[in-house]
Amino acid sequence: MGEVFAGRYELIDPIGRGGVGAVWRAWDHRRRRYVAAKVLQQSDAHTLLRFVREQALRIEHPHVLAPASWAADDDKVLFTMDLVSGGSLAHLIGDYGPLPPRFVCLLLDQLLSGLSTVHAEGVVHRDIKPANILLEATGTNRPHLRLSDFGISMRKGEPRLTETNYVVGTPGYFAPEQMMGAEPDFPADLFAVGLVALYLLQGRKPDSQALIEYFAAHGTPGAPQGVPEPLWQVLAGLLQPDPQARFRTATGARKALTAAVEMLPDAGPDDEPVEVFDQIGPLPDGFGPDGPVSAPQTPVEALGGAVGAVGAGQASQPPQQPLGAGQQAYGPPPVSMSETGSFHLAPPPRQP
CATH class of the missing domain: 1.10.510.10 (Transferase(Phosphotransferase) domain 1)
Structure with missing residues (x-):
């Protein structure tokens, strides 16, 4: 399992460096797709201002790769873009x-x-x-x-x-x-x-x-x-x-x-076709074309108790077993994830 940033972006493997930070392949648990995430330390005002300017750019064009979303977590910030795998x-x-x-x-x-x-x-x-x-x-x-x-x-x-x-x-x-x-x-x-x-x-x-x-x-x-x-x-x-x-x-x-x-000669029959290869490489173990093979585990200390594995924006629950006579349902309260990526403990269900 990679680091889960702001409860949403799972950093998988580094794929390059930008002007002021590392670029990672990441899994977006909310949108359930792979993205490129540029991660940088909040080291100085100039770096942060450049980050703000870049992530604020919202230009939609098929030949422009502009930031799509951003998040902050502790001393780091990141913004994500489409994952473009053919290199530069x-x-x-x-x-x-x-x-x-x-x-x-x-x-x-x-x-x-x-x-x-x-x-x-x-x-x-x-x-x-x-x-x-x-x-x-x-x-x-x-x-x-x-x-x-x-x-x-x-x-x-x-x-x-x-x-x-x-x-x-x-x-x-x-x-x-x-x-x-x-x-x-x-x-x-x-x-x-x-x-x-x-x-x-x-x-x-x-x-x-x-x-x-x-x-x-x-x-x-x-x-x-x-x-x-x-x-x-x-x-x-x-x-x-x-x-x-x-x-x-x-x-x-x-x-x-x-x-x-229009004035250039046509390509000749012997001209070698240009092929744009995948430069990123295969996904590491634990990840497939549709995301993580198994859902990442939520850190116990973040929730104050043991909970189930958290997937794309919701907590998985243990299998429900039918209750016998006189039995009551016990266990941790269900967990929900807000749009900001923070966790909330739901109140326990009323007992009959």
């Missing part, structure tokens, strides 16, 4: 190296689709990178991308959590204006999308600083090796060092991408 774009590049242009365009279209909804909510992500872009485990079927980790995102106009001259994000995916301390804005996210696209096409992290310097000195360079010219014209519009010369919206970039895809 970094896993995919580790498996395959450079990806076919048409496949990259499909991923890029999904990323821009999700990002357009994020931006429409007034939110700047600020940390778009391969490790924060997850994939469903779809095998050789159509890939399904999810933009995740909104821990340092912010709405335009919100006060910053850091000093003005402190750059927040991941080195190598900063837009030039971010490094100069400019206020976060949507074109900075689009610059990062362009770098992610290059990463997928070339199979290695692009040298963003060299790219910025070359653009600044020579204008738009020719297409790098392995990047078809129509697609490069879209990426160049994302990678312009001057944000005023860059695509201003994800929707505009997506429209240009759609036009570019």
Whole structure:
């Protein structure tokens, strides 16, 4: 049995780390499904404020992975999201190296689709990178991308959590204006999308600083090796060092991408299909596709006495035996679990 958090989320096994905490596979006893749970210590005010900002984000879009629920227990807090098992774009590049242009365009279209909804909510992500872009485990079927980790995102106009001259994000995916301390804005996210696209096409992290310097000195360079010219014209519009010369919206970039895809050659018969594998692995002993094999035991000290095993939101009771003449029913009172995950002892039944 794993740790049961706030009476609801059973932590099963760690599956990764987020910006400020561990990510676990967990079983939600109320909704009876597996979820991803990000758990962090309430260590400082900045961490908590980032947590509050991320869990407060409620964006529903098929290509956005936003928090679904949250809970607090003692010195820890967690929030949950859909469990996405195909790993990140970094896993995919580790498996395959450079990806076919048409496949990259499909991923890029999904990323821009999700990002357009994020931006429409007034939110700047600020940390778009391969490790924060997850994939469903779809095998050789159509890939399904999810933009995740909104821990340092912010709405335009919100006060910053850091000093003005402190750059927040991941080195190598900063837009030039971010490094100069400019206020976060949507074109900075689009610059990062362009770098992610290059990463997928070339199979290695692009040298963003060299790219910025070359653009600044020579204008738009020719297409790098392995990047078809129509697609490069879209990426160049994302990678312009001057944000005023860059695509201003994800929707505009997506429209240009759609036009570019029509000019790409079709996939050849010998092209290897890209398969998105399950990166999480099998469930540990005691858990099956439909949840825990046996219901977890409620700690005795939490209830002040021995009670039966607690499952999804209610206590299991021992089998009822028929009472003989003169017998009375004895045993612990039944236990119920509230919506907040706390336990309540029900009053004993009246005796006849």
